[in-house]
Amino acid sequence: MMTRRWHFSPLLLVLSGGAIMGLALGIRHVQGLFLLPLTTAHAWxxxxxxxxxxxxxxxxxxxxxxxxxxxxxxxxxxxxxxxxLLYGAGLYAMARATTPGEFALSAGLVIGVALSCTSFGAIYGALSRMLPPERRAWGLALAGAAGGLGQFVSVPAAQNALAALGAQGALVLLAVAISCLCVFALPLHDAPPVGGAVSAAADPRPNAPQSMRATLRAAAGHRDLWMLGIGFLACGFQLAFIATHLPAYLLDKGLDGRSAMAALAIIAMANVAGTYVCGLLGAKLSKPKLLAGLYLVRSAAIALFVLVPLSEATLYAFAFVMGLLWLGTVPLTTGIVSRIFGVQYLSTLFGFVFLGHQIGSFLGVWLGGVMFDATQSYDAVWLCAIAVGIGAAALHWPIREQPAPIMLRAQMA
Structure with missing residues (x-):
């Protein structure tokens, strides 16, 4: 039985996906602003x-x-x-949490699952299947830029909400906003027709359908995919540590909350341009080499930031450089995965690669809190952020952008 499907312009698809991803990542981006208000209020x-x-x-x-x-x-x-909707429920539960266990359940478990449904994997997977190949790099770049703009808007919005409503009221307001944004998911109807995996509209030369089991088996033994996932750990470590602990780090060093908010806003604004440019460059240059260079520049920027005397000028310069390189890794990494294994199971395969990113995020956020409580300093974690960036550059450099054997066999079928 055929179901009716509305056709939307590529721009509308990209902006719809970008809006959802922007607010989802924007809320995550500003969670560090809640660290001191919530820990002080609850004696955590x-x-x-x-x-x-x-x-x-x-x-x-x-x-x-x-x-x-x-x-x-x-x-x-x-x-x-x-x-x-799950994201909204998690934020509301965060506002109502009174113990560390309740907070971990809401902020950790519920919102963690919600982010997997509203961020890179789901959005980039949908757009990769719905956009024609010649517009795919443009679409991913623009969606990433729109997502970066959402992060930029979220910083002053969250800060103003905190000032006017307090931490609990601000979380409830964010819960309402992300819940209402569910309507933007309606155009992203990429469900494949029965018997086919990729429509001709999305690719003029669709690959022969292949089973998910066979694709996952091939991916599990693919060296470059493993290197991509392990290298992605550095991205998660650096970004999650900075987004969560930078506001507290700056306050410890004598700067005020306004400086922290401005730094996060600069990161988010520079990310708009950086993600878009990285996405476009990935269509013309070697994506693994671009990623290697990006991680090296990040590590150099972090090293300079912790070595030179801290001031508002050095903080804003650091925020600008990091913002340019903030999420440019994602369209490049997505592009490598789709180049190796196609777009049929892109959301699944990117999810496995992204697991490396999130293990790094876990370590960056958790070690930041543990090391500070143990030493009253973040110095050791900054050094780890530099080291993992250098390691990621070494891992990405030899990655090859070549279709996997299973893809070559499918194309010949």
């Missing part, structure tokens, strides 16, 4: 707060392959729609 330690957000990142990574499988099998629209 920074390690209590950090564990909840570390758990969020780990659950996000573990859930991503499974929500990706659901999206690949039944379509991304249902997953994204449900994810927005």
């Amino acid at each position: 330690t920074r390690a209590d707060f950090a564990f909840a957000l570390a758990l969020q990142n780990l659950v996000w990574g573990i859930a991503q392959p499974f929500t990706g499988m659901v999206a690949d099998r039944f379509g991304s629209r249902r997953v994204i729609f449900a994810g927005c």
Whole structure:
């Protein structure tokens, strides 16, 4: 039985996906602003707060392959729609939490699953299947830029909500906003027709359908995919540590909350341009080499930031450089996965690669809280952020952008 499907312009698809991803990541981006208000109000330690957000990142990574499988099998629209509502429920539960355990359950478990439904894997997977190949790099780049803009808007919005409503009121307001955004999932109807995996509209030369089991078996033994996932750990470590602990680090060093908010806003604004440019460059240059260079520049920027005397000028320069490189890794990594294994099971395969990113996020957030409580300093974690970036560059450099043998056989069929 045929079901009616509305056709939307590529721009509308990209902006719809970008809006959802922007607010989902934007809320995650500003969670560090809640560290001191919530720990002070409830007499929690920074390690209590950090564990909840570390758990969020780990659950996000573990859930991503499974929500990706659901999206690949039944379509991304249902997953994204449900994810927005689940995100809202998690934020409301965060506002009502009174113990570290309740906070970990809501901020860690519930929002971790919600992020797997509303962020990179689901959005980029849907767009990769719905956009024609010649517009795919543009679409992923623009969606990433729209997501970055959402992060930028979230910073002053969250800060103003905190000032006007307090931490609990601000969380409830964010819960309402992300829940209402579920309507933007409706155009993202990428469910494959019966008997086919990729429509001709999405690819003029669709590959022969292949089973998910055979694809996963091939992916499990693919060296470059493993290197991509292990290298992605550095991205998660660096970004999650900075987003969560930078506001507290700056306050410890004598700067005020306004400086922290401005730094997060600069990161988010620079990310708009950086993600878009990285996505476009990935269509013309070697994506593994671009990723290697990106991680090296990140590590250099972190090293300079912790070595030179801290001031508002050095903080804003650091935020700008990091923002340019913030999420540019994602369209490049997605592009490598789709180049190796196609787009049929992209949400699933990206989910497994993304697990490495989220293990790094868990370690960056959790170690930040643990090391600070133990030493009253973040210095050791900054050094770890530099080291993992250098290691990621070494891992990405030899990766090859070549279709896997299973893809070559499918193309010949």
